Structure formats: structure tokens, C-alpha cells
Amino acid sequence: MASETTTEDPTRTAPRRDVARWLFLPMGAAAALFGMLPWLATGAGLPLQNLWEGAPGDAPFVLLPFSQYAVSLIAALLIVGALAAGVVGRALRAATAKGATALLLVGVVVVQLVAVAQTAATVHAGLQVGEEATVYVVGLTAGAVFIVLVGVCALLLVVRAPRGGALIGLVIGAIALGPWTSALIVPFGSVSVEPPAALVLTPWIAPVLAGAAIAWAGVDSVGRVIAAVATVIVVWVAPALLTGVSSALGTRVYANSPGxxxxxxVNVFGMALLIPELALRPILATVITAAVGLGIRMLIARRSDSPHPVAS
Structure with missing residues (x-):
């Protein structure tokens, strides 16, 4: 009796692949919402506005904390959401599925742009009419859109780039995780008589994660070595830059004097960048974490390569 042969019907497997690919769209949206978690957990009431028209009353619901005092938090909420999507995308090999990266990206960007637009419209509707209020809203909106673009770059690097390029995307997210975690521990706008002990650990999040990312990427090629050096520089410079920008925008004394x-x-940035007590800690933490991670990776590789004894 001749054996029967069965062939797989391609029309049956194609829909399954489409469903799996389309799942990256809600994954991206969920990651963007996850990034906003520290703000949404507070109730998402609009922070007090210096140019608010009339009595403050009940703070309207906004998806982002538009305020010159929350610039670093806005950046953290948007970038961490993009980073989360990037990590999920790389873990699930989105780069190997046609269109999956684009769907993941659309899910993130649509949610984040809706959040920016909803917040900007709500703030603009409640502010006093005038040039100063317009400049305020436009400035915060433009800054938020720029951060969305930074997150897009980080996401694409993490999902699609080789390990050296993915390392740069990961360190961008690591920088944002510091203020993001701080906002989880001490919600924005809350008053704490004594800061929680866990808050002491947040400055170490970026350098430790950056060092771990260097160990993951490795330093066994010129490109990866360059990426590792760039990572250390970013860990050193980016927090100082963020501190300088936040300090300048959050100082009401100079609100009417841009110069x-x-x-x-610039002065705050220089101090944060060059004072040894502030500058050396993240650099050393990154290098030490990377060295330990690379050492562990080397030991594991040697064990896997060593010949196993053959039982007689």
C-alpha cells in the first residue's frame, strides 16, 4: 500500500503568522503606557501652572506632566516606554518578521503622540491668553516631540542593530530609568518629610545597567569597543546635561531672561560634569560593572569550550 504524503497548506499557516506579527502593535502601545506608569499612578492631574487663568480648581487629567519643573520626568516617561518596546522587540526577534518592527514602532509612537497632543491641548485651553503662554506650551510640546524621536531612535537601535548599535540604544534607556524609578518611589508633586532610603540607589541605576549592557554586547570588535567607550561618555555627560537643563528651566528667577x-x-552643567565627586562615580560604576560582567562572560565561554573528560 503506497504511503500517503501530506503537504502543509500555506493558506492555513499564513493567518497565524499575520496574527503573531500584528501582536507587535498592541505590544508597542502597552510599552508606551508602561513608560507613563509613574505619572498615571499619581492620578495624572495637571501640575500647577504659573500662567493658569483663574483659580486652579480641580487639576484636569493629562497624560503627561507638562511643567517646566518636570522636564526630566517627561523625558523619562517617553524614553522608558520606547526602551521597553525595544527590549521586547529584540527578545521576540521582531527584526526577523516582516513588518513587525514597524508595527511595534507605530504602537509606541501613536500612544506617545496622542499623549503629547492631549496634554498640550488641555494646558493651552486653561492658560492665560498671551505670547508668554503660547511660547510655554509650544516649547514643552516641541521638547516632548523631540524626546519621542529620541525614543524612536533608541527603539530601532535595540531591535534591529547589531549588539554594538543596540548598546547605544540601551544606554539611552538606562539614563532615563533613573528619574523614572525616582518618580515611582516619590511620585511627582508629593511632599516627603524624609526621603525614602531606596532613593539613594537611583543614581546608580544608569551606570550599573550601562555596564551590564557593555558586558552583554562584548568588546570583541572595533565597533563594539567604540560603542563601549561611547556608552561611558554618555553615562558621564547625559545626566549632567539633564541636570543643567532641568535646573535652568525650573528657575523662576530667570523666567523672563533667556540669556x-x-x-x-551652562554653569550647572559644567559643575555636574567636572566636579570629581559627581563625575567619577558613574564612570567608575560603569567600568567596574562592565569589567565584572565581561569577566563572568569570559569564564562561561572558557567552561563551554573546555573539553569534557571522557569516562573510561
Whole structure:
């Protein structure tokens, strides 16, 4: 009796692949919402606005904390959401499925742009009419859109780039995780008589994660070595830059003097960048974590390569 042969019907497997690919769209949206978690957990009431028209009353619901005092938090909420999507995309090999990366990206960007638009419209509707209020809303909106683009770059690097390129995307996310975690521990706008002990650990999040990312990527090629050096530089410079920008925008004394505000921000940036007590800690933490991770990776590789004794 001749054996029967069965062939797989391609029309039956194609829909399954489509469903799996389309799942990256809600994954991206969920990651974007996850990034906003520290703000949404507070109830997402609009922070007090210096230019608010009339009595503050009940704070309207906004998806982002538009305020000159929350610039670093806005950046953290958007970038961490993009990073989460990037890590999920790389873990699930989105780069190997046609269109999966694009769907993941659309899920993130649509949610984040909706959040920016909803917040900007709500804030603009409640502010006093005038040039100063317009500049305020436009500035925060443009800054938020720029951060969305930074997150897009980080996501694409993590999902599609070789390990050296993915390392750069990971360190961008690691920088944002510091203020993101701080906002989880001490919600924005809350008053704490004594800061929680866990808050002491947040400055170490970026350098430790950056060092771990260097160990994951390795340093066995010129490109990866360059990426590792760039990672250390980013861990050193980015927090100082964020501190300078946040300090300048959050100082009401210079609100009507952009030149003085810029000078103040540059001075704060220089101090945060060059004072040894502040600059050396993240650099050393990154290098030490990377060295330990690379050492562990080397030991594991040697064990796997060593010949196993043959039983007689």
C-alpha cells in the first residue's frame, strides 16, 4: 500500500503568522503606557501652572506632566516606554518578521503622540491668553516631540542593530530609568518629610545597567569597543546635561531672561560634569560593572569550550 504524503497548506499557516506579527502593535502601545506608569499612578492631574487663568480648581487629567519643573520626568516617561518596546522587540526577534518592527514602532509612537497632543491641548485651553503662554506650551510640546524621536531612535537601535548599535540604544534607556524609578518611589508633586532610603540607589541605576549592557554586547570588535567607550561618555555627560537643563528651566528667577537662564544652565552643567565627586562615580560604576560582567562572560565561554573528560 503506497504511503500517503501530506503537504502543509500555506493558506492555513499564513493567518497565524499575520496574527503573531500584528501582536507587535498592541505590544508597542502597552510599552508606551508602561513608560507613563509613574505619572498615571499619581492620578495624572495637571501640575500647577504659573500662567493658569483663574483659580486652579480641580487639576484636569493629562497624560503627561507638562511643567517646566518636570522636564526630566517627561523625558523619562517617553524614553522608558520606547526602551521597553525595544527590549521586547529584540527578545521576540521582531527584526526577523516582516513588518513587525514597524508595527511595534507605530504602537509606541501613536500612544506617545496622542499623549503629547492631549496634554498640550488641555494646558493651552486653561492658560492665560498671551505670547508668554503660547511660547510655554509650544516649547514643552516641541521638547516632548523631540524626546519621542529620541525614543524612536533608541527603539530601532535595540531591535534591529547589531549588539554594538543596540548598546547605544540601551544606554539611552538606562539614563532615563533613573528619574523614572525616582518618580515611582516619590511620585511627582508629593511632599516627603524624609526621603525614602531606596532613593539613594537611583543614581546608580544608569551606570550599573550601562555596564551590564557593555558586558552583554562584548568588546570583541572595533565597533563594539567604540560603542563601549561611547556608552561611558554618555553615562558621564547625559545626566549632567539633564541636570543643567532641568535646573535652568525650573528657575523662576530667570523666567523672563533667556540669556541669564542659558548661562545658569551652562554653569550647572559644567559643575555636574567636572566636579570629581559627581563625575567619577558613574564612570567608575560603569567600568567596574562592565569589567565584572565581561569577566563572568569570559569564564562561561572558557567552561563551554573546555573539553569534557571522557569516562573510561
Amino acid at each position: 541669564d537662564m542659558l548661562d545658569y544652565g
